[in-house]
Amino acid sequence: MNEPQMNTEAPLLAAKGICKFFGAVTALRDVDLELWPGEVLGVVGDNGAGKSTLMKVLSGLHPQSEGTLIFDGKPVSFASPREARDLGIEMVYQDLALAGNMNIAENIYLGREPTRKVLGGALTLFDHRTGIRMAKKHLENLRIHVKSVEQKVEELSGGQRQAVAIARSIAFDARLVIMDEPTAALAVKEVGKVLDLIVDLKKRGISVVIISHRMDDIFYVCDRVMALYHGSNFAEARLKDTSRGEVIGWIMGTKEKVESVAHDRVS
């Protein structure tokens, strides 16, 4: 299953032999993952298969117990999400990780706030106006429409929040965005808009890793899909070489076609 892809380039990110132990529990065992520039990779697996743990390793939230990460041809290790982010690896969390009491602009630049100096450089202030201007431009650029970037995030719909979370992830030269169930909490009519936004990232040359339970999402945005089962690599394929039935089989730990089950799962 590990056929070489796009031989002309090196992968943007390669994870080799990743293991993650939590006490006596083995969450990940010898997991390999490769991601190419501008590629959208879907990661599937049942609950507890290790998807979220793997994403947290890649984004620097939980350092791996064993194994190596190679980003842009160089071995890297992350002590915190900030170090991963400095390299251009961003994560969009399932619970969105936005502060509802703050406005859209402040959320987009949280942790990387624009500032201005006053009193001859003696005092550094948060620059509300620049933040608002930058956020407006950034969202327009992504064709995300909100009433105002000064709206509080808690006033937004689920889809708008997801859009803000994604906009936030690519506000500063992101090269890889990891998304954990980006459509799980959304109303049906908002799912398509978020998926189109992901396709838009790909067009900008940003690589995306997306965890999703929804086959519709996987088959709409991904180039390739890989399955984890009980914390290990189970299978992977380019999207054009597989089918929904097969991928659902992988999630359940079988490589046989399970069309009937597929119809039960994807209504």
Next chain:
Amino acid sequence: MTASPENSGIESPESMQKLPLGVRLIPFFDRYGILIVIVAMGAVMWALQPDVFLSWRNITNIFKQTAANGMLSIGMFVVILTAGIDLSVGSVLALGMMTLAVSNAAGVPWPVALALSPMMGLAAGFVNGIGITKLRMPHPFIMTLGMLFMARGLANLISGGVPYSGLPDPIRFLGSARIYLGEFDGTRINLPVVFLFTILVYFLFWILLEHTVFGRRVYAIGGNPEAARVSGINVDRTLIIVYAICGFMAGIAGLIMAGRTNSGFPNAGTGMELEAIAAVIIGGASFFGGRGQVLGIFGGVLIMGLIKNGLNLNNVSTFWQQILIGAIIVLAVFIDVLRRDLGTRH
């Protein structure tokens, strides 16, 4: 894989034009509600005591009496913004005050003695912050409850449990000095220094919370600590600074109270942590963090001061003051609950 870029936007929900009047008035009351309450209270008190209440002497008295609570409350506000609580501020006030009084009596030069009160407060707040973050206390309540006892005990220990009176003028300056403005209608008009100081402190806290990166991060931590953490904000360090600020302000309150009473007494500030929390809640801050404005807290402090002053002027017993303040706390939070219901039901 066909995505039309033109449609990839996320649109805002239906326009907000046709909201009921109650909902549209929410921002107005959020901004001016507390001002309306203060004016209404002032009007009632003026009607009851027309000769005394609006006299210059009484007005400046209110500010002198509320200044210490004002210092505690603004520090408490920063802590409550992070969804925390600091129960130790009353004891820390006493610790700062006694350190100042004892060291002064021991012959320490006044500039050092003066600085010792806020410095002791800063140290106590720093210890609170370390306990909450690095010792991983399950809730700030626990750590600051411990500090409440430790600081009170220490204040008693260093003073032998007895008051010290008589402080030099420079130390008393902040708490008791007045600026002579002139004579109007035969009365001498003086402006207490502590009034100007309170205004200055609240202005500086407004700058800190609304216009610095640190302040915005305090709000973010109160809104969603996880979001703050994954955004690369050093949450522990920010919290330590927040509790240190709160302790520092308690030390300033100790300095002001020492100046006003010309003494240090080890049971000073008993119960004042609850008054500070009350002022912050009445001032519109949310106990769940991330919500509230500096100006609102100023209003909360003023309301507390007006209640006490008004009831004192009308010879109402302090027991009624307690009942009234308790009722106002419940009412203020209930109004907030109603407001939120109204705000989320559209």
